[in-house]
Amino acid sequence: MVAARRLSDMDLSLFELRGKSALVTGASMGLGRACATALAMTGANVAVLDIDESSAVKTVEKLRSRGVDSFFVHCDVSNKAQVRAAVAAVVARFGRLDIAINNAGFGIPVGGSENLAQEEWNRVIGINLTGVFLCAQAEAQQMINQEPTQGKIINIASMYGSVAGGNCAYNAAKAGVIHLTKTLAAEWGRFNINVNCISPSWVMTRRMMHLSEEVRSRMRAVTPMGHIQRPEDMFGPVIFLASQASNFVTGHDLLVDGGHTVNTWLSPLERTLAPRVTPEEEIFDTAQDADDP
Template sequence: MTYPVLQDKVALVTGAGMGMGAATAKLFAAAGAQVAVADFNAEAGAKTVAEIEAGGGSACYVNVDVSRADQVAGMVEAVVARFGRLDVAVNNAAITPDTNPLAELDEDYWDKLMSINLKGVALSLKYELRQLLAQNEGGSIINISSVRGFRPQANAAAYVAAKHGVVGLTKTAAMENGSRNIRVNCVAPGAIDTPMLQASLARRGQTEEDFAPRLSLLDRVGRAEEVAQASLWLASDLSSYVTGSTIHVDAGYTSS
């Protein structure tokens, strides 16, 4: 059962076309929020919106490339034009990890990954914070990092560096905006069953059965909805005294 902890709130979720982003958008809608589903993939984004509306929720789709400042600014403007304000944002958009050792660094993929997984979060924060500051009524922003922001992985230098950077951005934004009642926190998922994880496993020639026991004390991969629940708590007033923090949704991986 989902309680209406986001009733009358407007939420923006990037990368909401599939995986953790889609699960988060749908859960937020079930919790009473009007949800802007932002994604580069129009077909996937429209599917999430349709599923929300089929469940009785309110949502709209916003096309965005989070690596481009003009599109990120336009994304926030579109949300406000549609719903009148912004209260909550989840910066989730990301692409799959790189697969080369540093000695064989793929510079083109490094630049692409950094532009989305790190710069995209920074740009999203910039324009979301501007809107929340202008409203002067506080708000909550959740950035999606990864266990790789705390424990590195070989052959994924760009992804590891970007996810470490997301944690740093979260702490900085929390420090700069706490006095205006804007809370900024981070969720660090572990092995979660998403299209990104499946694509990463395929690229590495691994199976879920081989992978899960090494990244989970529960010997299973997580569900996207389990990550969404953590974001929901941080988005709601139930976490009103929490900022600059990271919730690890990783079945104990970073504690072992």
């Protein structure tokens, strides 16, 4: 019998991204900035694609402080010409594209689907689903034509791609991202391109700070891990899917939701131990700056 390898014997260079070239859409703040930070933490050079230049510049500065190269590229992911120009700009700067995280997206306030305007539906689908496809297509074309032919594409979906809650257009778009991911993984595996997605829960970004303590308490009560997700809870999943450690993982939807979707909770969950993260620590976000909008 072969003895189990000790942790000390493991080659942790599997998670090393030094010298890799990456792009992240919607990376100026929040979840996108957390994804970009995770890549930079392990040595990747990261292009910040966004429509918000002022916030993106701050992200670029934070990434460069980690000793990697970073720059801003203006990109509306729903615009095919801008997407292709952005990918070209990344390759011109870094020489190739190894990792792409398609995070750009947005939600709209919850409302009855019977009153949802078609214009709003089109806008949500256009950015959250069509935008992911346009980005993935352009990224894959670059990865196919470079030497060596390979790459990692990570799409950001949502737990609402698997369960119903919130806005119907957003849910439909995120469910589409999950199945799009599986389809592209099946098609592009022959090019040594891994396509996976991450489905986060409610994430305590600055845009979530308006939520009342009552709402936050209800979120904690139906989450087995007992706290609201923070952007930095994405670091590990992003590094795993972007690195060699996930070379045999493709077409996977990685739920990062603290267990929220594993059941439908009729009553608040009981805890034996205090959660790893306190309510106060939920808003301590290492991926954000105090001067962010």
